[in-house]
Amino acid sequence: MAGMRGLSVFISDIRNCQNKEAERLRVDKELGNIRTCFKNEKVLTPYKKKKYVWKMLYIHMLGYDVDFGHMEAVSLISAPKFPEKQVGYIVTSCLLNENHDFLRLAINTVRNDIIGRNETFQCLALTLVGNIGGRDFAESLAPDVQKLLISSSCRPLVRKKAALCLLRLFRKNPDAINADGWADRMAQLLDERDLGVLTSSTSLLVALVSNNHEAYSSCLPKCVNILERLARNQDVPQEYTYYGIPSPWLQVKAMRALQYFPTIEDPNTRKSLFEVLQRILMGTDVVKNVNKNNASHAVLFEALSLVMHLDAEKEMMSQCVALLGKFISVREPNIRYLGLENMTRMLMVTDVQDIIKKHQSQIITSLKDPDISIRRRALDLLYGMCDVSNAKDIVEELLQYLSTAEFSMREELSLKAAILAEKFAPDLSWYVDVILQLIDKAGDFVSDDIWFRVVQFVTNNEDLQPYAASKAREYIDKIAIHETMVKVSAYILGEFGHLLARQPGCSASELFSILHEKLPTVSTPTIPILLSTYAKLLMHTQPPDPELQKKIFAVFKKYESCIDVEIQQRAVEYLELSKKGPTFMDVLAEMPKFPERQSSLIKKAEDVEDTADQSAIKLRAQQQPSNALVLAEPQPVNGAPPALKLPSVNGNTEPQSMARALSQPNGNLNNIDPQIPSPDLLSDLLGPLAIEAPPGAEGVPDEVDGSAIVPVGDQTNTVEVIGNNAERFHALCLKDSGVLYEDPYIQIGIKAEWRGHHGRLVLFLGNKSTSPLTSVQALILPPAHLKLELSPVPDTIPPRAQVQSPLEVMNLRPSRDVAVLDFSYKFGANVVSAKLRIPAVLNKFLQPLQLTSEEFFPQWRAISGPPLKLQEVVRGVRPLALPEMANLFNSFRVTICPGLDPNPNNLVASTTFYSESTGAMLCLARIETDPADRTQLRMTVGSGDPTLTFELKEFIKEQLVSIPVGSRALVPAAPPVAQPPSPAALADDPGALLAGLL
Amino acid sequence: MIHFVLLVSRQGKVRLTKWYSPYTQKERSKVIRELSGVILSRGPKLCNFVEWRGYKVVYKRYASLYFCMCIDEDDNELEVLEIIHHFVEILDRYFGSVCELDLIFHFHKAYYILDELLIAGELQESSKKTVARIISTQDQLVEAAKEEAGSISNIIAQATK
Structure with a gap:
């Protein structure tokens, strides 16, 4: 340290600066100095380089932009000596983030250090990758890091870093770890004696099970073993106890991992776990030492979450409620905060409203706490526990609080008060009072x-x-x-x-x-x-x-x-x-x-609640679904997204405007020429199929999809498509053979067989004309979740001949993305090309399955809450009678199980989904319809995999919101005749309604 | 996971930052500005958690320094609070009753130590002894290299005279 005099001098100088301006001048001077030195490579000794790079980090930390010298920092990584290398690694990982281009330059050096023999270099490299490694690193380094983690010759020092490094790589790219091969290794890692390695490995496990708990089910008993070992304080070295508590961090992580398994089936494991939990719940006392107290309560709160998750015997749950009741009235603010937070979570999982109500006055006191963090928790809890019996008290408290609440809370507060007032108003004049008071006190937020x-x-x-x-x-x-x-x-x-x-x-x-x-x-x-x-x-x-x-x-x-x-x-x-x-x-x-009609406020609230529900236990696995979202969105290759969006935009407008909105895209539809001769020479092979396909002549195009996929590149194409591609695609989504595409020269038929997560499709390319089709090209653009292999298509198709081209499909994981076939050929001088969606969609990997109530309900209960079980209120549903809806579900292989739900307006359904990552996975769904309003329903979808649940839910929603084929008659494609004079945007303003009458 | 670690003085001076999630330089400055404002203005005897942009920030004040760690909403807050304390204890052991000045002039040491404590925003080592051992090994390596370099630079200096 003494050697870094230049650095110390610089830091002193900065500290002596009287004001920000002087500091800036000093920093600028230093940056200029460093820049000059970096330019003059000759005089730049490793020592100087090291010193400058540290200065850069210091300046960066002060908040100044350091936009040069990154290269020098990165280059130190490849220095041969430890001191320079160490500085290079640390400064690089502080200055750059994972998206920085320079990092890519360093991948090779980093890899050499990882696979090299020098233990200290391995540690440095693993730390950098663990802290800022991105996707590139995940792809090239995961196998090496895995090797280090399981190597018997590596010291714990290296292995614990390898475990967390691997965790980072997995977060950046879940494919970096293959669950099949890794699950056994992971289970072995949990037998580790070294608690440092074990702590890191358990963190890794938490991430893995949050993504796919089934593959790692062998780790479940091991987690319980770890907890037992710690609870009995067996074999825990002194240095791993923290204020007398055997590694509280490891205890918390092990319990966190267990929360990702839906249930614990093995009775012995369950019993052992509950003994441990019982001991934690009963044996945690409040002690004087703050740190000991925090550590033991960290464990206790995690145990509470685990008990809530396992939905244990009522006895244990009531212990939890009693504990929480105690916590929300203690002086210690941390415990009070966590008590309120966990009570709110508990409201969502069990029926404890009545017990919690006993604490209402205590909770209201917390609403007046000096600490905004605690007030927020109290507000959430009050909102959650409100019902008809206590609405008046709670809403009045909220109104009172509104006058003193800080700005950042007012919006949430007023929305919540308004919702509660409407939901639980004992009489309407009270409701009017509340809302007028709200407007009076916080008009900006109403x-x-x-x-x-x-x-x-x-x-x-x-x-x-x-x-x-x-x-x-x-x-x-x-x-x-x-x-x-x-x-x-x-x-x-x-x-x-x-x-x-x-x-x-x-x-x-x-x-x-x-x-x-x-x-x-x-x-x-x-x-x-x-x-x-x-x-x-x-x-x-x-x-x-x-x-x-x-x-x-x-x-x-x-x-x-x-x-x-x-x-x-x-x-x-x-x-x-x-x-x-x-x-x-x-x-x-x-x-x-x-x-x-339903209050738009309550609708809003439900939307908010949906996400709030998720937030309670979310984020653990959210990486997954959110990835799926990101992946799905930027590729609106097909017509599905608009079909989805329409209802959400027009959710609460009148039917006419809906029809108007729907008919608008019709404007630019391609005309279908009914005269085109269609010498159906394919009829011998595809005969029945060709008849099934909608005859093009009839062609009123699909309102929703018509314009979205007229894929045939407008510039190059001079031929007319016969029929409607989108319609045919939708038809093929529900059946396994039919025509995919047709124009005057070619007809492409498709025939498919599905087994588990595999599919075999055959494309039939038939030349309808009397001259050959040349330069035939078929290219598959696969989405990330499908593995597709198309056998090569011959370059030329002779006149009136048909060629077949098999296409192998493998489903890797749940996703609604669609594969696209980029198809083109030449006829004479014309190039014709089309992008066609391949009907290898999510429902093809479903296997119908009918469950009895004895089978259904235990499974339904076992899937507990988001992200495994998601609920959503869907609006803008095409109105369907219940039997029709049941048929629709059966048609996409989600089997209705009749008679399971006591309410005749509800449907309960089940199916099995197959993919490589999930294996065969049971999916359950429940649809609650409203007989008074067929355009909305509530659906709950559950499965053992958060991504699957999300994707399936979205899939079903798409089906319900726009039933693509055959529903045309429902929406008259009438031109917008009677448009009210006032803009539709004002349709909700009562004043505008009035004006509309004129 | 811990998204970032932030050490700020009571005057709002940044003493250490470590980012485990990707933030651009601009975002980093914004986060620091915003959070310093929120946390420094909190009175004593309040809880150690602040809800911030859908995340939680767990912080604790030691003398003139605030140690902050940003975590996900459903992470275990108390566990992270004790990671902070664990870090402080390790610093204390290394510097011998650590004070803000130690962290100012030896900020690089603080980075070395943090890297032995956290990786990927997760706790790597919960034994203070083990961390101390690793850091002292590293220090020895640096010293050894310096002696060696010293002699070589002597040689070079003499050769170029």
């Missing part, structure tokens, strides 16, 4: 949804109207009210203000003048609402009040030439209408009741 909902309630409940009107009148009197309050009050007073007419200060002209005072303060979107209110006030004033009329007409006239179209239109129309006498009354009569 979304439009919230006040629309109040308007709907008030409109639909006559008893509520006078109350709401008088409340609105009260609020509008206040000075400086929030704009949202102006909107809601104006709307309510316009509709129901006349109910107050006899009360003082509530005559139409008084209401007008008080509302009109607000007009100069509001923004453009509020003005139309005020104009409607004025018109309504005018209409309700019988006999007409000429004074009021004059004032209001003046306002309308003023806005007649307003630049905003909405305002202008309303001003003009109201002015004209008001001259029409009785018609005016008709048009402006009270709004009819709103159709009962």
Whole structure:
């Protein structure tokens, strides 16, 4: 250290800088100095290089951009001596992140160090890869690192680093470890005596089981053994106890790994584990020493999670609740925080609401804690435990808290209060009170949804109207009210203000003048609402009040030439209408009741809850599903994504606008020429298939997919496709043979057989014309999850001949991505090419399976919560009668098990999915439909693999949301005839509905 | 997993950063700025956890220094809190009652030690003794190389006279 004088001097200089400016000058000077030295390679001794590189790291740490010298840092890695090499490794891993290009240059040097004989070099290299290795490293280094980890000649020092390095590589690329080959090795690693290696290996195991627990089931008893060993303090060297506790970290990791296994079937293992857990639950005392306390409680909270996961006997669960009840009232803030957090988690897994309710006042106290972290937890818990019995208390507490809450919490707080008020309102006037208070206290955080909902309630409940009107009148009197309050009050007073007419200060002209005072303060979107209110006030004033009329007409006239179209239109129309006498009354009569529909707020909340559910136990395996998402999104090769997106965009708009949205893409559809001769010479071989395929002449193209896949490259192609590729693809997704593609010259048929995760397809390429097709090319573009092998296709297909080309498919893992066949040929001078989706889709790897209730329910219960079991409310579903829906499910090989669900509106289904990574895996699903509203349903999908669950859920959703073939008749492709004049975007604004009537 | 480790002084000066998840330089500065603001402003006697952008930051103050580690929402908070303490104990043993100045002038040592404690954002070694042993071996290697280099540089210096 003494040798690094230059570095110490520099650090002192920096410390002596009086201000930021001086510091910057000093840093700039140093950077200039380093830059010059790096340029002059000759005088750059290894020592100097080392010193400069450290300075660079120091400057980087201070927050300055160091955009040069990375190369020098990386080059030190290949220095022959330890001191330089060490600096090179450490500084590189601090300065660069995994995406940096320079790292690629170092891969070879790093690999040489890893496979070399020098133990210290191995350690340095493994540390770098473990800390910043990316995908490139995973691909080239995983086998070497695995070797080190299991090598008997390596010292623990190297092996523990290898274990974590491998963990990193696995996170970057799950294919880096082949579960089949590795599972036994992993189990052996858990027998390790050295606790350092064992700790690292257990971390590795946690990542592996979170991805695929089945492959590693042999590790389950080993984890229990580890826990037993630690719990009995057997064979634990003194240096591995922490404040008297045998490695708390290892205990936590072992219990974490166990939480990824759905159940523990072996009764002996289960018994041993529960003994350990029982001992932890009962034997953890609060002690004086903070660190000992933290460590023992780290273990205790992990044990709690494990008990919750295993859904143990009621007795143990009630112990947990009792413990948590104790924790939320202790002084120690960490324990209180964790107590609240775990209580919220517990709400999600078991039915303990009543016990938790006993602690309500304690939890409310925590809502007033000085610590925002604790307040957040308390808010979440209160939200979770709220029901009809305690809604009033809880919501009032939330409202009270809203006035003092910091900004960062207000939005969440007001949304939660609004949701609870709506969900559990004991009476409606209370609900109106709550929402108006919300708007008053936190108007900025009250979304439009919230006040629309109040308007709907008030409109639909006559008893509520006078109350709401008088409340609105009260609020509008206040000075400086929030704009949202102006909107809601104006709307309510316009509709129901006349109910107050006899009360003082509530005559139409008084209401007008008080509302009109607000007009100069509001923004453009509020003005139309005020104009409607004025018109309504005018209409309700019988006999007409000429004074009021004059004032209001003046306002309308003023806005007649307003630049905003909405305002202008309303001003003009109201002015004209008001001259029409009785018609005016008709048009402006009270709004009819709103159709009962689910609150968009609650919808929102459910969406939030869906993710919140996940967040409780998520992230553990989220790497997987989220990868799948990322992979799936950037490749909208096929028509499926738009089919999926449409309903979510139009989720709550009216059917017409839905139809409109659907018919829009039709504009650019290719025309189908019915006259094209179709000499069906393939009929001998593919005869029945060709008939099954939709005859092209009929061709009303598929609304959803039609434009999405007209894959035939527009520029090169001069031939017309016969029929619709998308439609044929969808048909082939549900059956195993048929026509994939057809034009005047060629017909491509397909025939498939599926067994487990293997599939064998044969492509039949038939030349329909009397001249040869040349330059025939077929190329498969496989998605990452499929292994595809297409036998070569001959370059030329003779006239009227047919060639066959087998295609082998292997499914590696669950995914909804689709393989694409890039196909092209030459006919005369024309090049024709097409990109065709291959129907090797997820459902092809399903095997129908019907379960009895004895088989179904234990499995259903065994899959506990996200990410293995996911639930979602799906909207915009094509309405289907239940038997039709059952048929649909059966058609994609998810078998309906009739009679299992006691509720006749629900469907329960099961199937087996095959892929290389998952093996044969049971999948279960439950669909809960709403007989009153067939366009929405709730589905729950579960399986033993988080990715599979996610993919299958999305797959089913796609099927339900757009039933691709045969559903055409449901949506008339009618042109958008009767478009209401006001933009559809305003369709949810009650004011706009009103304007739409005109 | 631990996404990053951050040591900040009470004045907001950064004393050590280590990133186990990929952050660009820009993101790193932003994270440091944001978190220093959140954590330094927290009063005493509050809990050691801060919820931040869907993650949790576990922190603990030792004299004038805040040790922070950012973890996933469902990670075990107390376990990480004790990793921090474990790290501090190892530093303490190495420097002999460590203070902020030790970490300022020997920040590279802190990096060496951290690399023996964590890899890939996971705990690598829970024995203080083992870590101390490894670090002292490394120090010896450096010293040995320095002596050797010293003699060689002497030779060169003489040769080029």
